[in-house]
Amino acid sequence: MTEKLNELLTEWRNPDTENLDALPTSEIVKKLNEEDKKVALAVEQELESVTKAVDLIVESFENGGRLFYFGAGTSGRLGMLDAAECPPTFGTEPSLVQGVIAGGMSALVEAIEGAEDEPELGREDVEKVGVCARDVVVGIAASGRTPYVLGALEEARKRGAKTVALSCNPGSALGALVDVDIAPVVGPEVVTGSTRLKAGTAQKMVLNMLTTASMVRMGKVYGNLMVNVQATNGKLEERVKKIIVDATDCTYAEATELAEQAQGDARVGILMKLKGISAEEACKQLDQVGGRIREALEKK
Structure with missing residues (x-):
């Protein structure tokens, strides 16, 4: 096991930082900054694979499927983070994108290192969340060999x-x-x-791409505006108003009134303003096109 670990590029010793402890702050x-600059370039080399993964996810969503992340340690926490941010950002149901971490929820705040060594735990967690043929499962592991993640992917397949x-x-x-392998090579x-x-950092960048690009494809974004944002606090209520202003060129006062009539749904407010219709009619038109605001705006 140790010999195999030493073969992994992520485990090699970085020759540029061998005297790290002797350096001033x-x-x-x-x-750290110099090494971080390499990450985006490494991710860039994997864009073709990321694109293939996004297309799989969109196809899954369109057929009633879900996206699952399985990981351990840092990788698992990153998956949980990306999944947790989808409902407030894109107005999705919490079940659409789910993160599963080896060791369960307590592993989010404390290291439960042994859990990652059990492929059976990965298989059991896939069964617990009910992964089916319509779903997409992303296994996240910097090493590419974590037993928990291997077990989860085997069961998912x-x-x-x-x-x-x-x-x-x-x-x-x-x-x-797997069907798609994404492996940005960031080096030691x-x-x-x-x-x-x-x-x-590379994993976080890729996860950002997977969900953001998929949600754009699913009509959760209008232009570059997150029109499905959920106005669950004061900051987000203001964001809804700003989105309405940006999309319609109306005044802030008018956006405030539209947001109130739309009950915090930016899409409804935008349709009301641009098509001159009531909130009720705007909701009806959105329902007819599966919530895709661009289609609702273009529909006669």
Whole structure:
């Protein structure tokens, strides 16, 4: 096991940071910044694979499927974070995008390291959440070989789900199992083996792409405006008003009135203003096109 670990690029010692502990603070943070600059370029090399994964996710959503993230440690937490941010940002049901972490919810705030070594736990968690053939399952593991994630992907494939691997080591065990392999090569970490650094940043960037691009394709965004945002606090209530202003060129006062009549739904407010219709009619037209505001605006 140790020998295999030493073969992983993410576990190699970085020659540019071997004297890290002897550096002043300014040089330590400079080294971190210099290494972080490499992450976006590594992700860029995987855009074709990311595109394929997004297309699988959109097809799944259109057929009543869901997106699941399975991971352990940092990778699992990143999946949970991305899933948790979809409902407030895109107005989705919490069940549409779900994160599952080895060791359960307590693993979000404390390290439960042993849980990642059990492939059976991954298989059991896939069964618990009811993964089916309509779904897409993304296994996240910087190493590309975490047993928990391997078990989850194996079980997901048995159930007919489409599968995606997200790691930072090319030619990984995870990658050999799946329909789409995404593996941005970020190289050795500043602190040897600490994959919460560049590897974690790369994973977060890819997860951002997977959900954001999928939600855009599903009509959850108008132009570049997050029109499905849920106005659940003061800041988001103001954001809804700003979205209405940006989309219609109306005044802030008018946007405030529209947002109130639309009960905080920016899409309804925009339709009311641009088509000169009531909130009730705007809701009806949105329902007819599955909530896609652009289609509602273009419909005669």
